[in-house]
Amino acid sequence: MICSKCEISKLSREFPESTIGSKCAHIATWCLECLVEYLRKEEQNKCPECGVELAEQEIHNHYLYWDKASFKIDIENVTQTYAELSGQNDINSEDFYVVLLNGKKITLKIRDITTVKDLKYALRAEISVDITKQKLIYKDVELNDLRDDGINNSTLEDYEIRANSHVQLIVVLYSITKDQALTNLAFDLYWGFPDSGQDFLDGTCLIYAGDRLWKKYDYLSTFYPPIPYIKHSGDVIDEYQGHHKITARLNELPDNVGQLYLILSSWRSPTIGHFRNPSFKLYDEGDPEKQLLDYTINRAANSQAVIMCLINRTKGGMWSVIEVGEMSIGNAKNYDPIEKNIRRLQWFNRIL
Template sequence: MKCGQCQIIKLSKEFPDSSFSSKCEHATSWYLECLVGYLREMQHQCLIYKIELTDQEVKDCCLFWDSASFKIDIESLSQVRAELSGPSNANSDVFYVVLLNRKKITLKLSEITTVKALKYALRDVTKIDITKQKLIHNDMELNHFQDDSINSTLESYEIHANSYIQLIVVLYSITQDQALTNLAFDLYWGFSYSGQDFFDSTCLIYAGDKLWKKYDYLSTFYPSVLYIRHSGDIIDHTNVRGHHKITIKLDELPNNVGQLYLILSS
């Protein structure tokens, strides 16, 4: 679907699924982010008939966008921040594991004390194999064993009540003895029965804990960075499929770049 405001094609789930006002029964053609920006910065009115909206209707629409599961919090991707809904309780028994889609899993310290046990617990909840789990806390990866082959405890990584751990799904890992200079990330997808649809492949590159560059179907190329390119949307109507390709020359990245994330979303 194409947004009536920014004219960018978005997935249908990124639009309001119904009218956002009891006074208007029509659907909006604006993408959620454009709609919320209009309501927050301009005026509390229907886009078409200029009917005044209630404060609660505006609040509900903004809340729906703020909590949308398809959004990725780019700025906090490399450093999970504790964002509790209420005051933290040091005597609490719980800690949290956060996925890239903002899903939060609540677990108990009294039931899980080691990294190994945590990965098995996450496998049961998320169905993600333990070999594909990468757990990060305070910019440090949680490993199964310490140097003396003893099971690593959560306490040894200073994970206490109300701590947040980030879970990243590893699609492909590179060992230390492998040297890669060129990377090509190909994503193909077939259209659904309802017609043309889109997937997104996004590359987020960090220097320390700061976002250095973002590549997606809109940000495909930076003139100052000649060694990274995103193809943008390549649509094959004959074979009813789409394609994204990201190419990176790893040996030309700046020395301060330490993290590179390739993300699939739909």
């Protein structure tokens, strides 16, 4: 197949027959990579060739297939998924891959890395993530530094990790114990107004029960009387700057609520970078000097919104702060694009 946009023929970019929509024959003249880029970037739901409106499920199917084809992996059966979507592995390859939560893929040489510790040090050199914050998952199993004897180092071979394997990296910035959760978790956001005048850098918390949006907290939805343990400050504005604060007592959340996403988005300005001196702090109010999230807002300067982090319920009732850093379009006027990106994140609706 030759894509009518990029004029490249490449098997991994083609549509599988099962995902081609029945409403429009023209859409299949674009390769899947170009189509998904168009739909996401332009926030369109129409065929780029003839303008026929595409069904939401059809668009979702295209996203889903491309995310898998570009190795946003199925953690439960990564090897099988890769084989099904990409055909036979390259038997001459020496590469294996580490995939971050937002889909970024890091390529490493299998011959250079023997142990799990070696892999963590290689990732620290590659992306500057401290080894103590790395949680590595392969085939739904966490990779341990040491074998069961507690003495010898675990190897990649112990976990059957070979060339063409895909390992998931979860960057756990902080783990919150049950005792710590008894006090308020707080997110403080400050921003200076852009040169163009007063504007709002919105801090939002989207909370999920399984795959369902449970509650949204932002400048408008600040408090729900049946849920007294979570609150958004609303807009706190003076002549120089704005302030948002979100507080939550994690231990009081219902058992079926497992994920909280913290989001920054620009209200009027096209990008977050228009705001002067934005700053934030995520902390436990029992220990306000300890920062739980290390994220540089400048990374998202050219984006309208950023999904900063995930606060994820873990097995045993603990919580972890996990770095996301996923750029997005959308803002507090329209969360739909942000919610779609959340649902595409590799750890959406999963328990560590």
